[in-house]
Amino acid sequence: MSLFQQWAFIVKEALDKSFLVAKFFCALHVTNTYLCSPALVQGPSMLPTFNLTNELVLLERISIRNGKAGPGDVVVLRSPENPRKCVTKRIIGKEGDNITYIVDPKNSDKTETLTVPKGHVWVQGDNIYNSYDSRHFGPVPYGLLQGKVFWRIWPAGAFGSIGRRPETVDPALKLFRSYSSRTSRDNAGSLQKRNVLLVIAHPDDESMFFSPTINQLTSRGHNVHILCMSIGNADGIGNVRKEELYSASATLKVPIQQVTIMDHPDFQDGFGKIWNTSLLSNILEKKIHDDAIDIIITFDNYGVSGHCNHRDVHLGVQRFMLDTSQRDIEAWELVSTNIIRKYSGPVDIWFSLWSAQNSLNGQMHCLLNENPRRSYAAMSRHLSQWVWFRKLFVSFSSYTYVNTLRKINT
Numbered sequence: 001m002s003l004f005q006q007w008a009f010i011v012k013e014a015l016d017k018s019f020l021v022a023k024f025f026c027a028l029h030v031t032n033t034y035l036c037s038p039a040l041v042q043g044p045s046m047l048p049t050f051n052l053t054n055e056l057v058l059l060e061r062i063s064i065r066n067g068k069a070g071p072g073d074v075v076v077l078r079s080p081e082n083p084r085k086c087v088t089k090r091i092i093g094k095e096g097d098n099i100t101y102i103v104d105p106k107n108s109d110k111t112e113t114l115t116v117p118k119g120h121v122w123v124q125g126d127n128i129y130n131s132y133d134s135r136h137f138g139p140v141p142y143g144l145l146q147g148k149v150f151w152r153i154w155p156a157g158a159f160g161s162i163g164r165r166p167e168t169v170d171p172a173l174k175l176f177r178s179y180s181s182r183t184s185r186d187n188a189g190s191l192q193k194r195n196v197l198l199v200i201a202h203p204d205d206e207s208m209f210f211s212p213t214i215n216q217l218t219s220r221g222h223n224v225h226i227l228c229m230s231i232g233n234a235d236g237i238g239n240v241r242k243e244e245l246y247s248a249s250a251t252l253k254v255p256i257q258q259v260t261i262m263d264h265p266d267f268q269d270g271f272g273k274i275w276n277t278s279l280l281s282n283i284l285e286k287k288i289h290d291d292a293i294d295i296i297i298t299f300d301n302y303g304v305s306g307h308c309n310h311r312d313v314h315l316g317v318q319r320f321m322l323d324t325s326q327r328d329i330e331a332w333e334l335v336s337t338n339i340i341r342k343y344s345g346p347v348d349i350w351f352s353l354w355s356a357q358n359s360l361n362g363q364m365h366c367l368l369n370e371n372p373r374r375s376y377a378a379m380s381r382h383l384s385q386w387v388w389f390r391k392l393f394v395s396f397s398s399y400t401y402v403n404t405l406r407k408i409n410t
């Protein structure tokens, strides 16, 4: 190769790399401006939602662009009095709403009422005693809203979603059919504890795919039962894997007496093994009767990884739902996502929330993992499976951070 050719080669290589870097920054810019970006929140006005000290949160910008931000949402906006400054407040009313507010809560109970003008929102801090907000600067033009706060990244102990006000509907509860009829009578605190059955194919499915759901349900005191259809004996270490599942369940706060692991010739772990769905349906019928199960959660018809055993479990549950005479039972499936979303880690939370929000009549719900470290710990209990690529999977898989459940209609 001549000197000139060598140089040409190096220059071409350098240019290619620079294009790659430029592309990366373009993508970052587009993400920041149009989709999602981090922000720091501080000060007393949003106590108790946010602490006085710096908290790192994620903002999503799509709701604002689509005009979907509304009462209850925590938003970051440009201060109407100093556009170089951004403040964090909660939307109390949108255009056309009548707002009644306490003018000066520290000194009197005097209230005032007004109608929010077109194209404006009314914002207040959660700590009305120490917040400079619409009560002082009036309704805010919608255009000043920068993003909706939806996820707290730091402090790590408080990692998790920032929903609407605490009394609004808990996503885990939305799964239960009788939720709406009960809430009219009870407050959220006295809701009945329910029996949930998670049906999986192999030991480790629970920690790898379903841990956001399990964490949400157990933290609210619901009884989670696990029915694992095989001991995962593809490599001949079924008995070891069985023990690992008990151990992982304990980490996930599921009592081991509520974990049933089948070892049946018709349900053996492996690609190409076809499982008997009508037998599975019969087993479910008995299990549901014995444990007074209210709700079943399982794989969808793709089964996250496309594994045939996962898909057969889905078919078995679907069959049960068609066959059963128990009309008051509901089944939900874990929505399989495409490969990009699957490996986008916590970023997928945004896509999941967005798709669940846009789903028709509450047939899809998004459960965020409130304790990803617990999920990681649970997966590490599956020692025989705990190899480097699974460690990577658990860290980067969106299923460690969020589960979207869709109702199985039969």
Ligand SMILES: [Zn+2]
Binding pocket: 201, 202, 204, 205, 307, 310
């Ligand atoms: Zn599996």
